[in-house]
Amino acid sequence: MRPRLYPYNVRAMSGLWDTRSPAEQRREQSGLLRQTVLQMALGHVPFVVARLKEAGVDARTFRGLEDLGRIPPTLRGDVFDPGRNPEGARALVLHGTEEGVKRFSERAVLLRVAMARLIGGEEVQRLAVEAASRSLHVHLVPGAGGTIPVAYTRDDLNLLARAGARLARVLGLERDDRLLNLVPAGPTLDHWGIFYMAHGMGMSALHARPRAGDLGAALGAAFEGGRPTALAVPAEEVLHVASAAAEAGMDLSELRLLVAVGRSLSAEERAGAARELAAAGAPEARVGAAYGVAEGRVLWGECVVPPGHAESYGFHTYPDLDLVEVLSPESGAPVPAETPGEIAVTPLGFRGGGAPRWRSGDLALGGITARVCPNCGRTVPRVGPSVRRSAWLRPVVLNGAETSLDLREAGAAVARHAEGWQLEIVRRGAANELFVYLVTRSEDPDRVIDLFEELERMEAAPTQIVLSTPEQLAARHRLAGGAWPRFWERTG
Ligand SMILES: [Zn+2]
Known part of the structure; x- marks a missing residue:
């Protein structure tokens, strides 16, 4: 059965975009989000298809804002990790088809396509389908891993x-x-x-x-x-x-x-x-x-x-x-309103x-209200x-090489291997050291080696990985203090 679709164009074109109550806005966003996830997942954006599958999210039963937390936020590193996304950045671009437009479009687009055929015949209809399905303008954002x-x-x-x-x-x-x-x-x-x-x-x-x-x-x-x-x-x-x-x-x-x-x-x-x-x-x-x-x-x-x-x-x-969230740069979890954090957009x-839920790396000092x-x-x-902008990017000299360390990316890599963690950058003159403190889920030394290799691939090979107890780690977080105690930077 075809899922029910939301006529977003009708609402979005009205002049009321900036005066609705928060409750109305949330209701509308929820419908739009449901439709957007459906379009991306079933309308052929390969990265999103794979990501939803990995998270166990079925786009056909996705309910909107109440299910938002089931979609993991995306970091640049998720796109450029060949293990998790072999196709690379290309997978972020719509591989649109006529069939996709006809099956997964909101009513306004379907109506436009149908009207185009009535008015101008097949050729004009083809143009209307193309308008919805073909990428024809691209922005490029270079950075770590690729563009x-x-x-x-x-x-x-x-x-x-x-x-x-x-x-x-x-x-x-x-x-x-x-x-x-x-x-x-x-x-x-x-x-x-x-x-x-x-x-x-x-x-x-x-x-x-x-x-x-x-x-x-x-x-x-x-x-x-x-x-x-x-x-x-x-x-x-x-x-x-x-x-x-x-x-x-x-x-x-x-x-x-x-x-x-x-x-x-x-x-x-x-x-x-x-x-x-x-x-x-x-x-x-x-x-x-x-x-x-x-x-x-x-x-x-x-x-x-x-x-x-x-x-x-x-x-x-x-x-x-767009749906704007402010997330913790340490965990990717949403922070309360008007709390500093990382801007994420859908x-x-x-x-x-x-x-969906793209983590920008940009810090909103007053959060979102x-x-x-x-x-x-x-x-x-x-x-x-x-x-x-790029608030968690740190120029460092590690093992004699200059690099730009993204604390969020390194933190996400560490979090995949540990229950608790802290990254510590120690600056001694021109050279820097990176320590990773871990409370691991298992005693398996292979896990630590995997983590070391993963950080090495990110040009963030740590000076040392230190296995800690939960108590030791809690003490280190207290010492670091601040809003994000898992990122500790100090001069040695
Ligand atoms: Zn204003």
Whole structure:
């Protein structure tokens, strides 16, 4: 029997995305999650098929949010471990088929496909099926192990444009704004999220920077004689862009908003950017930020605050486009609301691929909150306000070799072999040591050797593995203290 499907497009297109009660949002998310899991599992995303099978989850009986905990969160290392995912990153991309679209689509897509046939015959119907089943736009996220592809179908790009329109509204932009996008072009969410913000809102935009590098040249070539009302720049350049624009002769007198893209800004950066703007002839311009998980699907924005206001109210998410969780970086288990932790995302309704519960490695310092935004009144979940990217990546020199140790990945590897554990990085001058403390399930020495080899493959071969008693380990956790006592870093 065909499972009952949820008409998500109808709800998502209504104008009410940001004012529903948390209970309504959860109900809708649950239906969307059920459908997304079904599409990914039965609609041919090989990685998800294998992962659900391994976890014993039958997508046909998956109930939604109440079953979310049955799906294990995914780390980059899960994708690139040849033992557990022989196909590698390719397995994250939809292997779509016409049959898959017809069997596992929500009503809105089925209706569209049927209408296409009525209106335009087989050829037009084929295009409608393709829009739902063929990946045609890809972002690439390089990192440890390899590059993660994030694929969009044509329908997915429409969702990205919808998210873009919302981002513009949250940031306080309108259709008659004129955007100068200085985020370097490339296969990244940061660039295309801003591109689709302009597209979704229908504002004019110049995407002026073909590559990273000289900001001044991009500014000089852009908007000769034009006056942008909004600038989007990588967050790292937020302090320099106004003076560079003034130097390039750009008229900033009509500028209303400077958007820092990629992360949150510190209070100092906000104040510094405002000072720069004032000096460059744009004293009224506001400063905002946009951020999204690099392997995610959409950019979120901060709601606009008055000039001179140092606080921000976090990144406003779209509850019908992704399910956002904050997890413990040690265990991958959800943490309570408004508690710091790692941002994990499950895109809802996107069909191009990906994995549910993707662990971003990004730290939300204030966690996630469902409380009504005191600034704009929106009821959507907000993350942040401060977000730190790659927060558990540590440059270390182990056994004479420089490497980048991901504490979450190493911790997950250790946790597969032990009941209790701690990773300790000891920094002695330029050289570092990595100790792994373990309370093992068995006395079997092979298990410890397996663990050593697994860490070695991650370029995190430990200096020493120390078998401990539960009491010894508890004492070490107390000594380390802090929010995540299984990750201990100290200077020797
Ligand atoms: Zn707000």
